[in-house]
Amino acid sequence: MEDNKMTYRPYPNSSLKTSLLGYGMMRLPAIGGGSPRDRADAEIDQDLVNKEVAYAIRHGVNYFDTAPVYCQGRCEQATREALRPFPRSEYHITSKLSNFDRKYWSREESVKMYQQSFVNLGVDYIDSYLLHGVGMGGFDEFMHRFVENGMIDYLVEERKAGRILNLGFSYHGDVRAFQWLIDHHDQYHWDFVQIEMNYVDWDYAHELNDFNQNASYLYGELEKHGIPVVVMEPCLGSRLANLPTFLEERLKKSDMTKSAASWAFRYVGSYPQVMVVLSGMTYMENLEENVGTFSPLVPLTQDEVEMLHGVAHDMIGLHTVPCNDCKYCMPCPFGVDIPGNFKYYNQAVNKGCLPKDKDDVHAATFLAGLDEAVAREAQADHCRQCKHCVPLCPQNIQIPERLAEMSQLIAKLRG
Template sequence: MQYKRFGGEDNLSVLGFGCMRLPCLNEDSSCIDLEQAQKMMDKAIDAGVNYFDTAYVYHGQNGEQALAKLLRPYPREQYYLADKFPLSVDRTGARIEEIFECQLQRCETDYFDYYLIHAVQRANWKSLKNSRIYQTLRDYQNQGKIRHLGMSFHDTPEMLREILDTYSFDFVQIQLNYLDWNLIDSKRCYELLAEREIPVFVMEPLRGGFLADISQPAFRAFYQAAPDRSPASWGLRWVAGLPAVQVVLSGMTHPDQVEDNLRTMEQFAPLNTQEQRVIETVRDTLMKQIEIPCTGCAYCMPCPFQVNIPLCFNHYNRYAVTRTPKDMLLRYKTLQISQQDAAQCRRCGKCLEKCPQHIRIPQMLQRVKETNERLQREERSGKNA
């Protein structure tokens, strides 16, 4: 396992276990499959992973308790625990003491090694700046309840600069992968943090799994270069090879993902010049195919009208990349049966300010709806046969 020293103190595994996408017993994300998750956690820890990241809102607010159960077999000093203050629940800090104490209890601990202000962006920046949240968390740090204070950030480089000019953080977590390097200009966010010598913690290194299950033209470029490596391994190596990157969080859902990621990091080597060219080829291919820049983070949820926004976009993007009508129709039908499809959208706009990618969600849902209707018509006429 690869490790990097944080501030001359903690020896963190470069591969971190992100606990936003733990395996579930059914489509209800709050129903975590603890037996499966325990096997995955044990394998990761046995291989040397020591950084675990959760949040107040993960898995319908069941994520923290689940992680505590999964970590019970291990001494507290064997791992580093990261949690986050939920701006989506409290922007003013009115409940900060209550929420923080609740998190300590849920996680069965009396301190957090790493604690972040969750999903800071333009939509909540003014409220955060006018609140007592930052100072209260610094007070908790002085009391030993937080060892290192950071933030997870979702916005433009200009917004990041303004925040860093206002507050100091021990580390910053950003969305970073070879596609978003250009697509959402995460390159400049990374460079800004590197210039200020702020350790970079990475979320969405595989863009919510999108870069692990890529289109055939993109996959072919990877396969021709290295038939024995998965697309996910290319994505992790690209991110982990950036000098300012401290931890790369992978939200693992299946045991095979754990095994693949461990193989990558146990035999880690940064991409060479030729491999970087392969990444550029794949990036160019995907940039021409992706239509909705959704990572599946589900920060837009819940929808007042029960639309499963991430799944609607996931099914659409898969179709945009693969152009397999039957696949989209089959997947989308399950959303229609449960009345969670795009047709349920009433354009209320509540999802808009919560989206880290700033997607025009109502308009994109309309596109999903119209595409599905067109594919249904074509299927009835025999065009999709």
């Protein structure tokens, strides 16, 4: 292993500690650029994945997070190929019960999905296995997916048999599902829980969307029960890596050498109950920078934490769409690029150049940029209000309403 200065944290039920930086395999690179997460016809660039995973392992990363639904269903297989050259005892691999579709809610179909992950990954045990997206569709859906079909009990038995080393869940949305699982901790013994956590969601997740819970509450509950925390969305879907200029300048005043992303990673990594911080690293330059941030992680001072909380306070006043670009809402039945539209809108808000009407000085530039960023046939005005996307959004964004607002603005600008 090369000059490894990676920060490690204890990992349950294993003598092998886990790297604090975890490799999220949700955004693997595609041939020709981008990721299969973005384009259904995109092919995973396996050669590049192999190089990136090899670099990660050489620099101390040993936690790889997969799911059967990632990268158009090809994530687990690509991860298996990338990890093939390395001893199984030297890395932790995770997967999830991603039974979002109603056709997988039965015990039989859920068990098939679970067992297929072993085949896809080429392993005889999975280090960490999660109930995926608990609370996304509300409490009743959670009960159908995991409780009434007996899947939690089944997975607990699989853990006893050694086919799962650690059992946990990832949480989005309905707090009743989170609380039910925590209330049953004595019965099921959750080895870890994965939550959205960053310096904006710490105090403002609920203010941005009353369906979500502040990370401070979630972290506090897990800390109270001694449950290790795995962090997702440390950069809020890249929004904290691409701050508005006036906020980024505030960070630069504190330390010119640190990127906005590194501040976000150091924030979550500074909490002692955090076991792993996940990052979906599509490009080698992202991987290299993040490895540097965690090798070793330099915890924030209290003054730096307070500075970031101030940035968060000012950021929520910008009234952007709280889209993290996860693309769970895609594909749209009518071809709308939902996250693409929201991303462009948010960029205009962050830059202070969102036009109000066709006479606004920014109007022409906004429209021209929109046509470059999002194909005309995929823009907001093609939304047919079918609401197919609404239950799929982990942030509980009322997507058709927000697209309608954007469509009305565009119509006003085009005159």
